[in-house]
Amino acid sequence: MENSIRSIMEYLCQTRAFEKITFSKCREAQVMRTAAVPFARRGEAYIQIETVGADGRASHRNIPASEAAEVLCEMAERGYRQTNVHTAEGDCEIRFSKKEQCTILNRIRPVGTAVQLASHNKKKRYLLDPVEDMGARAFLYRLGITDEGGRILDKKRPKYRQINRFLELVEDVADALPKEGEIVIYDLCCGKSYLTFAVYHYFTAIRGRQVRMHGVDLKPDVIAYCCETAAALGMEGLTFSCGDINAMQPPAGEVPDLVLSLHACDVATDIVLKNAVRFGARAVLSTPCCHHEVFHAMHSEPLSFITRHSMLAQKLADAATDALRCLWLELHDYDVQTVELIDPEETPKNMMIRAQKRKKARGEKEKQALQAQYENACALIGCVPYLGRDS
Ligand SMILES: C[S@@+](CC[C@H](N)C(=O)[O-])C[C@H]1O[C@@H](n2cnc3c(N)ncnc32)[C@H](O)[C@@H]1O
CATH class of the missing domain: 3.40.50.150 (Vaccinia Virus protein VP39)
Incomplete structure (x- = not known):
């Protein structure tokens, strides 16, 4: 996996081997935080995105996992100043400084194939x-x-x-x-x-x-x-x-x-x-x-x-x-x-x-x-x- 936001998000959506992605420090004041979690519906893989507004109200979007990388990438690159990924294989943090300097601390160490990861994750869920x-x-x-x-x-x-x-x-x-x-x-x-x-x-x-x-x-x-x-x-x-x-x-x-x-x-x-x-x-x-x-x-x-x-x-x-x-x-x-x-x-x-x-x-x-x-x-x-x- 390359150490870029795009390849990290593509990897996560392909394997669904993550527990949660948390987006914080939103560039828009009306959003407090957003989180993404994988789930399955009728055998199809989805990513659910929960956004909590400044008024504490939550809204949800379910996106097919095959289409989610683009959305998550956009959120991590342009929507939020901090993104934290939690996986069984390690964590990853993506941060933007005030001067828009991007730091990626990627401690995700893939341990198997996509199929193994997906089934491991399914069991863990x-x-x-x-x-x-x-x-x-x-x-x-x-x-x-x-x-x-x-x-x-x-x-x-x-x-x-x-x-x-x-x-x-x-x-x-x-x-x-x-x-x-x-x-x-x-x-x-x-x-x-x-x-x-x-x-x-x-x-x-x-x-x-x-x-x-x-x-x-x-x-x-x-x-x-x-x-x-x-x-x-x-x-x-x-x-x-x-x-x-x-x-x-x-x-x-x-x-x-x-x-x-x-x-x-x-x-x-x-x-x-x-x-x-x-x-x-x-x-x-x-x-x-x-x-x-x-x-x-x-x-x-x-x-x-x-x-x-x-x-x-x-x-x-x-x-x-x-x-x-x-x-x-x-x-x-x-x-x-x-x-x-x-x-x-x-x-x-x-x-x-x-x-x-x-x-x-x-x-x-x-x-x-x-x-x-x-x-x-x-x-x-x-x-x-x-x-x-x-x-
Ligand atoms: C549809 S069942 C749900 C049971 C359980 N929570 C579940 O999900 O498996 C509704 C339950 O509410 C109980 N119930 C309804 N009105 C009640 C009341 N005023 N006080 C105590 N129990 C009540 C019924 O006896 C029934 O067991």
């Missing part, structure tokens, strides 16, 4: 590796995702991919959690708790942290199964309770660092968000499920050109519900982004709301502007959703 990681295999086997040897069962592949992707998004907020001591996590509407066990394993076994984690669900049989499984696996600090999350009360003085929820149906997602705010959670990761409330309540003459088509009305209601949830969280002093959970071809329920509590509360003026935006949006759709009625 999943945080849960039931072949090499016996702890991961133990709970994945008990939950019926793998066989005894750690092979993912064909019908459970989508669930396995979904949990791994959720873990990647947990990993993104993990650095913002307290660096020392116990981490407190709640999984609300945990169901069979695939995610609960995976997140517990991620923090305790992969990151070596002490964790107190609690899952809650309405279904007694499912909760009994989860309690049994946690006990059988010796997962200390992992507890479950059966009940309505509406009535949930954390132990005195306990503030969750992270509130998780995967596919809590309809307004159950609103109750999760309301609880997260009520408990003062530091971070929230919530992937909504079905959206019925706004779809049925929405009544809007100006939007009737959309709502008279039932399919489009559903899409509008989905987007309005989630956008208003984000706005409501912003009103409660969270920074919020929406991110894609998995390939939309696998499930339409693939959007995650990622929220982190701000260190400093928003100023009165900003809150008034957000409140006005919330009220105007409700007036436009002709209804006030759950969270807006509740506060």
Whole structure:
């Protein structure tokens, strides 16, 4: 590999043997940072580019790996003053000085062919590796995702991919959690708790942290199964309770660092968000499920050109519900982004709301502007959703 930006980017796109490329010190003030990661969709290799603006909002672009080198090259050469590449074969840093002097510190040492690198990388991409990681295999086997040897069962592949992707998004907020001591996590509407066990394993076994984690669900049989499984696996600090999350009360003085929820149906997602705010959670990761409330309540003459088509009305209601949830969280002093959970071809329920509590509360003026935006949006759709009625 030649030591030029172009050949480095071509090499990375060809092999996809990188974990992440981070672009910082953007030449445009409205962009805070950008990151590129490789992924596969239906057997095709892509590079996803996430750009975070100065307002904290993230946007995403997926580019076929075969076309991405040109884009990444342009970003590293002209878009940003610093580019950092992390690969299993070493790191690389590209820097531009104020006088536009370019320095490339390339410590990438290719160790194999493109095909070997690609498959090595593919294997590495999943945080849960039931072949090499016996702890991961133990709970994945008990939950019926793998066989005894750690092979993912064909019908459970989508669930396995979904949990791994959720873990990647947990990993993104993990650095913002307290660096020392116990981490407190709640999984609300945990169901069979695939995610609960995976997140517990991620923090305790992969990151070596002490964790107190609690899952809650309405279904007694499912909760009994989860309690049994946690006990059988010796997962200390992992507890479950059966009940309505509406009535949930954390132990005195306990503030969750992270509130998780995967596919809590309809307004159950609103109750999760309301609880997260009520408990003062530091971070929230919530992937909504079905959206019925706004779809049925929405009544809007100006939007009737959309709502008279039932399919489009559903899409509008989905987007309005989630956008208003984000706005409501912003009103409660969270920074919020929406991110894609998995390939939309696998499930339409693939959007995650990622929220982190701000260190400093928003100023009165900003809150008034957000409140006005919330009220105007409700007036436009002709209804006030759950969270807006509740506060
Ligand atoms: C679609 S399942 C998702 C389960 C799990 N998070 C997953 O992704 O596999 C939704 C779960 O939410 C639970 N649920 C709905 N409303 C609830 C409430 N108010 N309190 C507790 N659990 C609730 C249901 O019992 C159900 O198990």
